Amino acid sequence: MSDTVSRRSVLRLLGGATAVALAATTGLPTPARAAAREAAGPRVESLLTRLTLDEKISLLHGAPDPKSLGQAGCVPGVERLGIPPLRLADGPAGVRVKQHATALPAPVLLAAAFDPGLARRYGRVIGHEGRALGQDVLLSPMVNLVRTPYAGRNFETFSEDPLLSADLVAEEIRGIQGEGLIATVKHYAMNNQEQDRESVDVRVDEQTLNEVELRAFEAAVGAGTRAVMGAYNKVNGTYACENEELLTGILRDRWGFQGWVMTDWHAAHSTVAALTAGLDMEMPNGKYFGAALKTAVRDGSVFEEYVDRAVRRILTAMDDFGLLDGSAPPRPARDAAAGAAVALEVAKAGATLLHNANGTLPLTGEAARSIAVVGPTGSLPFVSGGGSAHVVPDHADSPLDAIRFRAGEGSRVSYALGEDLFGKPLPKDALSAGITPEAQRVAAGKTWTYDGTLTVEDDDEWTFVVHYSGTRPKVLLDGVDLFPVATGLAEYFTGGLVSAAPDGLAVRRRTLDLAAGEHRIEITAKGGAKGQTFRLRRATGATRAQDVAEAVRAASAAHSVVLFAYEDATENQDRTTLALPGHQAQLIEAVTAANPRTAVVLNTSSSTSMPWLERTAAVLQMYYPGQEGAAATAAVLFGDCDPGGRLTQSFPVDDDHHPVAGEPRRYPGVNGVEHYSEGIHVGYRWYDAKGVRPLFPFGYGLSYTSFAYGELRVERTGDGLEVSFTVRNTGRRDGVDVPQVYVGPSPDLRVDQAVRVLGGYQRLALKAGESRRVTVRVDERTLSSWDPKRHGWVLGTGRRTVWVGASSSELRLSSRAGV
Numbered sequence: 001m002s003d004t005v006s007r008r009s010v011l012r013l014l015g016g017a018t019a020v021a022l023a024a025t026t027g028l029p030t031p032a033r034a035a036a037r038e039a040a041g042p043r044v045e046s047l048l049t050r051l052t053l054d055e056k057i058s059l060l061h062g063a064p065d066p067k068s069l070g071q072a073g074c075v076p077g078v079e080r081l082g083i084p085p086l087r088l089a090d091g092p093a094g095v096r097v098k099q100h101a102t103a104l105p106a107p108v109l110l111a112a113a114f115d116p117g118l119a120r121r122y123g124r125v126i127g128h129e130g131r132a133l134g135q136d137v138l139l140s141p142m143v144n145l146v147r148t149p150y151a152g153r154n155f156e157t158f159s160e161d162p163l164l165s166a167d168l169v170a171e172e173i174r175g176i177q178g179e180g181l182i183a184t185v186k187h188y189a190m191n192n193q194e195q196d197r198e199s200v201d202v203r204v205d206e207q208t209l210n211e212v213e214l215r216a217f218e219a220a221v222g223a224g225t226r227a228v229m230g231a232y233n234k235v236n237g238t239y240a241c242e243n244e245e246l247l248t249g250i251l252r253d254r255w256g257f258q259g260w261v262m263t264d265w266h267a268a269h270s271t272v273a274a275l276t277a278g279l280d281m282e283m284p285n286g287k288y289f290g291a292a293l294k295t296a297v298r299d300g301s302v303f304e305e306y307v308d309r310a311v312r313r314i315l316t317a318m319d320d321f322g323l324l325d326g327s328a329p330p331r332p333a334r335d336a337a338a339g340a341a342v343a344l345e346v347a348k349a350g351a352t353l354l355h356n357a358n359g360t361l362p363l364t365g366e367a368a369r370s371i372a373v374v375g376p377t378g379s380l381p382f383v384s385g386g387g388s389a390h391v392v393p394d395h396a397d398s399p400l401d402a403i404r405f406r407a408g409e410g411s412r413v414s415y416a417l418g419e420d421l422f423g424k425p426l427p428k429d430a431l432s433a434g435i436t437p438e439a440q441r442v443a444a445g446k447t448w449t450y451d452g453t454l455t456v457e458d459d460d461e462w463t464f465v466v467h468y469s470g471t472r473p474k475v476l477l478d479g480v481d482l483f484p485v486a487t488g489l490a491e492y493f494t495g496g497l498v499s500a501a502p503d504g505l506a507v508r509r510r511t512l513d514l515a516a517g518e519h520r521i522e523i524t525a526k527g528g529a530k531g532q533t534f535r536l537r538r539a540t541g542a543t544r545a546q547d548v549a550e551a552v553r554a555a556s557a558a559h560s561v562v563l564f565a566y567e568d569a570t571e572n573q574d575r576t577t578l579a580l581p582g583h584q585a586q587l588i589e590a591v592t593a594a595n596p597r598t599a600v601v602l603n604t605s606s607s608t609s610m611p612w613l614e615r616t617a618a619v620l621q622m623y624y625p626g627q628e629g630a631a632a633t634a635a636v637l638f639g640d641c642d643p644g645g646r647l648t649q650s651f652p653v654d655d656d657h658h659p660v661a662g663e664p665r666r667y668p669g670v671n672g673v674e675h676y677s678e679g680i681h682v683g684y685r686w687y688d689a690k691g692v693r694p695l696f697p698f699g700y701g702l703s704y705t706s707f708a709y710g711e712l713r714v715e716r717t718g719d720g721l722e723v724s725f726t727v728r729n730t731g732r733r734d735g736v737d738v739p740q741v742y743v744g745p746s747p748d749l750r751v752d753q754a755v756r757v758l759g760g761y762q763r764l765a766l767k768a769g770e771s772r773r774v775t776v777r778v779d780e781r782t783l784s785s786w787d788p789k790r791h792g793w794v795l796g797t798g799r800r801t802v803w804v805g806a807s808s809s810e811l812r813l814s815s816r817a818g819v
Helices: 001-015 030-035 042-050 054-060 107-111 115-132 162-178 206-222 244-254 273-277 289-297 304-321 336-350 399-407 540-555 584-594 627-636 686-690
Strands: 073-075 087-092 137-139 183-188 201-202 227-230 260-263 352-356 370-375 412-416 440-442 446-455 458-469 474-477 506-514 517-526 532-540 558-564 598-603 620-621 673-675 708-715 720-729 736-737 740-743 758-762 765-766 769-777 786-787 793-797 800-805 809-816
Touching: 001 162, 001 540, 001 627, 042 304, 054 289, 054 304, 054 598, 107 115, 107 162, 107 336, 115 137, 115 162, 115 336, 162 183, 162 206, 162 758, 206 227, 206 244, 227 244, 244 273, 260 304, 273 304, 336 627, 370 399, 370 540, 399 412, 399 558, 399 627, 412 540, 440 446, 440 517, 458 474, 506 517, 517 532, 532 540, 540 584, 558 584, 598 627, 620 627, 708 800, 708 809, 720 736, 720 758, 720 765, 720 800, 740 769, 758 769, 765 769
Parallel strands: 087 137, 137 183, 183 227, 201 673, 227 260, 370 412, 370 558, 558 598, 598 620
Antiparallel strands: 073 087, 352 620, 440 532, 446 517, 458 506, 458 532, 474 517, 708 720, 720 769, 736 765, 740 758, 740 800, 786 793, 800 809
16 A cells, blocks of 8 residues: 555544434434544545435445456446445455456455464455455455354354454455555454345354454454445344444444445345445445435435434545555555465465374385375365355366375375265266257257157266356256256356366266166257357265275275365355265265375365375375465375364264254254353354364364473563463474463453363474573453453453463463462
């Protein structure tokens, strides 16, 4: 950002640091209440006097962009007054537009590095590219806590811990906005699942709301975020986008937020209630903040001062970023090389080694020269999850190619598919005449139909797979529609890997049991304006057995195996199980039986159950590693870098042992209502409170070397604790460690407290044999609890236990200190 913009932003934030409290009223909101406002500069006030009501309202909702760049939304601006349009792009892991952009690793992988400085560099890449690609507002970062392991967007957020999430979101926002792009923290608030996200009523007590979910949002405001996205769900009976307690009482009155609040896409439910509660912008259209708002002003349902308030907030942010007077720096060119370098750095830093029996990794000697790579994501790069996180990458190499390159000449690297994602051609005589199932062409403007017979040789489970380049063909099997169009947004959010074939055709699947014999199959396909090609394929029990047999042969012939397993998550859809999808568990069992020197690389969204764990030699968690994921994975496998990641969420043993297991009122809710009855005991706090052992605890991760901790000293400072200790690399390799400080409950507080909470951490790179003295500060907020009787924070005084550990469960040092 230019010096001019930075200076103006700082002055604005200082000038409005304390928001004016809006008086509680009943009935029609008063003009005096609407007039209470944040400070605005003369340019904004001048514009407000010249804008017509129609022009003001046009700034409060999205509209089609005549020069669309493929972004998520647009606010047209007012050309006659020099107010430019605002273009808003998705971007949790890179800028999502039509053009190529750096596909960064998923935020969950960034978080695994436990490195706020890296989060700032991550944000700077997105901020720079967002401006280079013609965008003004980034619809990111997402900071909702990981509460349930099933949530479909866990890969888009950071952590189950409030402190870690707060640290990371603050630095990412500083990185984004430091490049002149407006950041939007989302989804405010309690949007911790995708199932029923547009309607579920989240019931949460005051202490849990403030201690758990809101801490990271408060940190985002403290870092200067200029936009907040309201969530779809209700919070304690009121939709988040018209919840006055959230939008005004907390966000502005308590935290002093100076930007504007927009809805998530189609998350508005009212006009007057939303506007007066503190909502400023409806996206992506004007169903409630368009003509309906004009009518409400004209008939006196709402005073125009409320419209002015919302416009003022938006224009002030635009002014602070130099968008109103042309002082914003010229849009830069993309720096693809710099973006790729950060993407690679993040993917390596967040790589998390979960299991490593007998030093299987890194691959050295014969293990590095004779390798069988198994699994579909071994040959297909798994760049990102689906939905808003999808980015068009500059490039994405396959892990197989990266492993072959790294293994070098003279090595033997074979490949076996193992699990077929996109189906195999139908047997030659399976379909009656009249169709070319591998390449059926439909001419532009034409409708092609087929009414034929599918002959099945044996009773078997069939997965039908349709690939298509235009409108999805309608396929009826015995009168059943195999690929019905999903309702609403679900039609568009289908995953980042499985929804497109390697050649770019869209893909849908349907699995069902078929009896041997003849089945009627009817197909209707439309060519549309450009014509289209589609193909119909299948996977069966028989074809799967062949794929597994091929993988077993490859594994048996190699010294070592690297087996890639996947789980494809997406917005608008929660997972139904922690198990790997499809038949991957059986594949792992078969391959490890054939070759126990099998390392499993997981490209999954969050936690995964692993009943096969003890039969593997190693497990490396790579999440969705972005466009440089192949190179990063190879670097870790061969020991070119240490696996420096640690888990930011607990991994449960199975579907029956985690914080929401067997509690439908807790997740996904009953009769549209969900109770956060676990209270403040989210994630590792729940495991500690219940005495349940997770598969892998929060903060866990292995290194290729070993570390020892000692010489703990804890001192009370003016506003917290200072925890000092020594970390020594006791192994023969250079490596990365992330020692973590945890703090026990206060004996003086009479509110619910966790067994321990994360108080701080430090990422360290130590050479073999090196020692370093580390000091971690535990701030007063972490030592405090929210007292619902006082409606505020209360410092937890008294003698408290302090631990230093390698995870929330592996606590190596402890001491007690007075607060």
